[in-house]
Amino acid sequence: MATILNSAGRHEPTDPVTKKTSMRKLLTATLVGSLLLTPGCKDFLDVNTNPNAPQAASANLYLPPMLHWWVSSPQWDGRFVGRYTQMYILVGTSPSTWDRMGYDPGSDNGGQQWRDVYWTFGQNLVNMMEQAEAEERWDVLGLGYLLKGWGWMVLTDLHGEIIVKEAIDQNKFYFNYDTQEYAYTEVLRLLDKAIENLKRTDGAVNAAYLGRTDKIYNGNRTKWLKVAYGLKAIALNHFSNKSTYKPAQVIANVDSSMVSNADDALLQYPATVNDDRNFYGPTRGNMPSYRQTYFVVDLMNGRWFGAVDPRMSRMLSPAPDSQYRGLDPALGTNGALSTAQRPNNIWGYAASPAAGSPTRYIFDDKSRFPAITYAQLQFVKAEAAYRSGDKATALTAYRNGISAHIDFVNARNLDATSNASQIPAAEKNTFLADTRVVPATAAALTLTQIMSQKYIAQWGWGFNEAWMDLRRYSYTAIDPASGLQVFPGFTPPSATLYADNAGKLVHRIRPRYNSEYVWNLASLKTIGGDAADYHTKPLWITQP
C-alpha cells in the first residue's frame, strides 16, 4: 500500500481522514513556538565560566606558588649559573657548554627565573597586590613589592637589559627592553615600597591571614621586613664598582635586617608529590651528573686558608676513596682523576641513591632551602665595611658570617636524615680561632677572605649573588692585601671557552629562548641580543 514518503507529504490517499484538528494545531504550535523562542536565551549560553578553576582568588592564595619559586627558581637556573660560578661541573670526558662559559642554543636552559618572574609572578602578583591594596592588607602588599623588587633584581643581574616598563601587558606582543640602570632604580623603589608597607600595622594587617599561605615565616611581618632590608642591602652593594657606591647605606640596611640564623628565609619542601620536592633532592634526580669543582674544594681544604674547613666534609662529597677532590672545567672535567678519585654526586654517592637514602646538606627531598640568609648578609656587610675602610666592623661581620654559616650547615644536616655528621662546638671554635681564617686583627683582614667565605656560605644555593660577586671582581681580580685573587684559584676555562665567546668570559645569560628569541626578536635585536657573543657583554652594574 502506498504511504507517505520521506519527511514531506500530504494526506495519504487511502487514509480515512480523522480530523483531530485541535491536537494537530497544538503540536504545530508547540514546534513553531520552539522554533521561534530558542535563540533569545542569553542565560542558556552563559556556560563559558571555566568550571575547572576559579578566575580569581583571595590575595593570600596567590602566594604559595610565588614563594615556592622565589626559593626554587634560582635552583633551576643554578644548574647553569652554578657552572659559570664553578660551584658545579658536569662529570664527563669533555666539558659541556656551560662549563665552557657558553650556553645551549635554542634551549630554555638558564631561563627559569625569566619564566617565573614574568609568568609565575606576572599577572598573579599584579592581582595579589591590587587586591591586598584594596583590602588594606599592607603586609601582603609589602610582600608583593618585595617579590617584585627581587624579581627585577635577579633578572637584570642574570640578563642585563630586561623588560620592566612594558611588562605584564596582554595587549602587547612586542616589548621594549629597559636599561639595567632603570631596572635598578625600579628595584630600589619597589624595595622601599616593600619596607614602607611591611612596617605598617594598621588596616587589615593580619598574621593569621598571611600565615595561612606563607610557610616561610608563617605570616610574621617583621621577618619579611628584615628580608626587604636584606635585599636592599644586596642591591646597593652591587654598585660597588660605581662612584655612587654608598657602603654606609649597605651597612645600615644589613643592620635593619636579619639578626641571627632564626631570621633565615627557608622553605621546607613538603615532598608529597614531584612538584613540591626539592629540585636538588635525589627523588627528582636532576643532579646525578653534577659534581663539585676543585675550586670550592680548595677554598675549604686548607690550600688557601691553611686550616681545613669543618664544613667541607659536611657540605661537599668525598670520592669513593674518601678523599675530597673536585673536577676542573679548565682541565676538561675529569682531568687526571681515576674513577675512584672522582667526587661522588651531591648526595654523597657514586651513583643515584635508592629512594629514602640519607643525603647531605641542602640536597634532600625535604630540605629546608634558603633564599637569603643572615650569614650571607653578614658577608655583604663585611665587604661594604671593608671597602669603606671600617675594617673592625668588617671583621666582626666576617666572623659572624662564618660562625652563622657553620651553625647553618649543622642545622641543614638535621633537617633530614643526613650522611654528614654535626660539627661539634669545639671544632667550630678551633676553626674560628685559627688566625689564618679569622685574622686576629682587623688590619689583617682581606677581601679574599671575605669573598671566599661568602662564596662558601652561598655554595649550592646562592648562585645569583655568587655570580654577581665573581663578575664584580672580574672573576680573577687580585686583592692587593692578600696578594691573591679575590677568589683564589678561580680559573676560567680560557682554553676551552665556548666558540661563540670569541675568547671572552661570560657576563650575562641570553634572555629565555622561547620567550624572546622566538617571539620578541625584533626588540631583542635593538639591544644587540642576537649577537653570537651577546652573553659576554659586561653588565652596566659591574662597570665603573
Next chain:
Amino acid sequence: MMKTRVLTALTALVLCAAQAFAQQKTVTGKVTSDVGAPVQGAQVVIKGTRLGTLTSMEGNYSIRAEVGQVLQFRFIGNAMEERTVGAEDVINVQFRRVATSLDAVVVSALGQTNVKRALGTSQQQVTGADIAQTNRQNFINALQGRVAGVEVTSTSGVPGASTVITIRGISSISSSNQPLMIIDGLPLDNKTMITAQLAADAPNSPTAFNNRGLDFTNRAADINPEDIESLVVLKGPEASALYGIDAANGAIVITTKRGKPGTGGFEYSNFFRMDTPGGQPEIQRVYSAVNASGAPILGSSTYLYYGVPYAAGTKFYDNVDGFFRTALTQKHSLAFSGAAPDNRINYRISVSNDKQEGVVPNTAYNRINLTGASQAVVNSWLKADLSMSYAYATNDQALKGAGGPLLGLMAWPQNDNAADWQTPAGTRRRYTTLSDASENDNPYFSVAKNKINSKTNRILTNIGLTIAPYSWGNLKTNIGVDNYTNSNLILRHPESTWGFTNGGILDINTDLTRSISAQTLLNVNSRQVWQGLSLSGVVGNAVSDYKSNTDAQQGLGFLDPNFVSVNNTNSRTARTTISQRRLVSVFGSVTADYNKYLYVTVTGRNDWTSTIPEERNSFFYPSVNGSFIFTDAFPSLTKYITSGKLRAGYAQVGKDARPYAYKPALEYKLTSYGGYGYSFWGPNLKLKPEFANSYEVGTELTFLDDRLGLDVTWYRKETEDQIVENIRGSYATGFILFNLNGAKTRNEGTEITVRGTPWLKNDLSWDVVANFDHSFGRVIALPNELPESYNSDTWLYGNVRNGVVPGSSTRSLTGFFYQRNKNGDLLIDPTTGLPLRNSVFVDRGYDRQPDFTLGLSNTVRYKKFSLSFLLDFRKGGDILNATDHYLTVRGLSMRTLDRNEPRVIKGVLRDGLENSTTPTANNIVVIPAINTNYYLAMSEELFIQKDINWVRLKDVTLRYQMPGKWLKARDASVYITGTDLWLKTNYTGLDPVVNGNTAALGGSGAAGIDYGNFPMPKGLAFGLKVGY
C-alpha cells in the same frame, strides 16, 4: 438496522473514495536489478506527487495510482525508470545500472533527500554495503579512496587505533580539521580522548604522555558499520553551510538502516579474519655493541651497535618476528527487520558482536552493538521515527612511539632472546647496566605488564516527528541524546622504564560525555510561482548542549607490584576536567527551480555560541549555489552528452573557539603548599569568530547513456581571522600561551570523479570509480606576525615538529635542519668535517601534503560472482622516518654497514668564506666507525623522505551469490575479503600511512611522522551472509 448502517458506511466510503481518487487502481510488480536479482528498498513514486512506496525484500511493491499517472522507480546507482499506468495491473521493472544519473536520489544537507540535479554543491555518497564489505571495525577506515578529497589516516595498525579523517586538506593550524558527523540528522561525537584529561598530564607533571605514548579510539568507531544505510560526504562549506560552525570542514551525513516493507525476516552475516604483521625493518647483524676490550657500548636507553663484529657462529634471535602473532578476528551480525503490510510501521533490530585481536600480543578490540529503529505513520499528518543504539566497546592497546613494541624489539640485542623476559623471580629481565628507568622495556615484558585499557558504554537516541498539517509543507523535529561513558586505565608497571622512578604509575579516568541536540525544520514544498519557476524552502533551528566531565585519578608507588588498583598505591592525585559548549542556531534556505534545469539555492544561518565573548557571539553567514542542467536547457547537446550540469557555489561559514578560550583561569599548583596561579593561557577578551570564505565550481557530465560519468570540482577556501590555539608570545605578557585570531590560510584543490561501466554484457560487467584529488593548503599569515606556530605534542622525536610559517604548506615540518650557505650547500664544521645544524627551528620546504591521491574502485561481476577491489594511489608528500633515524643513531640501520668506508661529506666549510663566491669545498675525511658522531649527530632532516608515492590494495572482496535453494535462504552469499594486502611504495619505512600522535591533535597533527609506528596488518577474512 445493522445492515443499513453498514450499507450507509460502505456507501459513504465508496463515495468518498470515488470522489477523491477517481479511477484509482492497485498496481503491483517486481523490481529487479540489471542481473535479475530482486531489489529491496527501491522507491516507487507517483510522478509529480510525493506519494510512493518502497519495494520489499523480494523486490515487490504495491501502489494505488490513477490510470495515466507515471510511476517513477528510483534506486541509488541505477537510472530512474518511468512507467505510465495503463490497463495492466502488474508492472515489472528491471533497473539499468548506470554510473551516475542526475535523477538519482541523494541525501543532502539537513538529511533532506533530493535529486542530484538540484544540487549546486559537491557531495559524494558511499553505500553502507560498500563500507560493511571491507570488514573494518572503524568505518572511517573504509572511506580512504572512496571519496575524492577525503583523506583517512589511521594512527596505527593496533586494534582500536584512532583515525583522522579530513576533507579538502588542512586549513586550521591548531584546531580540528575533521568534518562534522551527523547521524540521522543529529550530531555524532567523534572525539578522541586527549591525554591532557589524565592526572598524568596535569600541568608540570613529569609523567605526561602528551598524546605520544598512548592512543584512544576516535568515538565515531562506536557505530556498527552494518547499521549504515548510506553515508554522504558534504565536501565544502558550500554544501554544509546549513550545518553551521561545526561543519566548516565539511560534514559526513550518515543514514542508518530502517526496516523495509515485506514479510519481515532476518539477516545473519559473519566473518573470520586472520591478520599478520605488515612487515618489519631490516637491521644489521654484523657489528655488536661490545668494544674491542669487551666492554658494552651504552647509549641513553639501549646499547649502541658501534662495537667489534659479532663472533663467527653467534646465535641470533629473530626478536621482532617472534614477537608478533597471527591475530584472529570474528564478527557476527544478526538483524531482524520488516514492516507492516501497509508499511505504516516498520522496524529493524540488530545485534552485532565484533571481536578483534591485534598482531601485538594482548591487544584487542571488542564491540557489541545493539540497535533498534522503528518508524510509524500515526495518522494522516503525523509520522514518528525512533531509533536507539547501544554500543559497548573495550580496547586493549600497547604503548606506542618511544615506548612501543617495535623500537624496543629492534633495540634489543639480537644475540639475546627477547622472549626470555622474566627473571626466575618473575621480574623484568634486564640486559644493560643502565638504570631500570633508562633501559628500554623489553616489549614482551611491556605488553605483559603495562596495560592500556579503555571501556566505553554509549547510547544514542533519536526521536523524530514529522507533522504535515497542510499541503504546502511539513514540520520535522528531531531530538536526540548522544551519551557515553569512557573509562580508561593506563598502567606503567613498577618495574618498567616508565614506571620505575615512581614505583609504578596507574592512571584511571572516566569521561562522561553527553550531547543533547534538537533540530526543527519547517519545509515548504515546491510551489510554482510563475511559469516554470517554482520555489521551495526550509527554515529551521537547532540547539545543542555538549558537556563532557572527566574524573581522573593517578596513583604512584605500588605496594604489590602486580595488583592493579589505585587502592594499591601510596600517593594519589585526582583531577576533574569539565568542558561545556552550547550553541543555538536559526537557518533557512530557499531554492528556486526553473523548469527543472536551473536551480538557485540561497541559505543563511545565524549562530549564537557560548564560547565567544557575548558581544560577538552572534554571527550570520550566507551561502548561494546554483545548478544548471544545460543538456535539459539545450536538448540538442544530448547528441554528445547524455546529461550535463554546471554548478557553482559560494559560502561563508563561521567557527567559534573551544570552551573557556578567552578568559584566563587559575590552576591549583602542586608546588609547595598549593595555592593558585594562572595557567599558561592568557586572556583574549577580543576573541571573535573566524570566517571561511569558500568558492567552488564544478560540472557533472555523463556520456554513453549514463555509462560514463565525470564529476569535476575546483574549490578555494580562505580562512580569515583564524583562531590559533596555544600561540606563544614573549613571557613579558605575563603568560605563555594565547588563543588568538589572526591566522589566514588558503586551501585550493581539484577533485575529479570518473564513474564508468567499461563492460556490460550478458553475464559480465565491470564498474569503475576513480576519485582523484589534488589539494594544497598554504599558510598566508600568523597572528601578530609571529614567525612560527606549532603543536608541541608533535615535537615527539628529536627536533622536528609540525611547525608552520607564513608562506609554507599547512602541513610543513620545521626542525633543527642543517645550516646551508646561500647556494644551499651544507655548511661543514672545519674541525670535525661534519655538517652543522641550526639551533633554531627552520622551514626548509618539507611538506607532508601529497601532490595528488587517486582511489580506484572496481567491481567485476560474472554470473553469481562479484569481485570488488579498491586501489589507493598517492603521489608526493614527505614523511619523516624517525624510526630509521633511531636505528641509525644506534648503529642498527643497514645504512651503517659501510661504517668503515672513509668519506667526505659534500658541502662547504664554515670558514667565513661559505657565502663568498669561492667557498672552500669540504675535504675532511670522516670514517663513521671511528667518528661515530657521523651517525650520532645526524639531523633528522636526512630522514625526511621526499616525495613518497604509493599504490596499495586497500580492500578486495570476492563474493559468490549462492543459489537460494542451497541454504533455503532468500539471499545467501559467501565471500573472501583481504584488507591492506599489498603495498608498493618508495618509502623505506614500513608504511607511509602514519601518525606519530593521535587523532586528538588539531592542525596537521603528527601525520607523516613515523616513530616506531606500527602499520596496518594484512588481513584475510572469510565470511557468510544469509537472509531469510
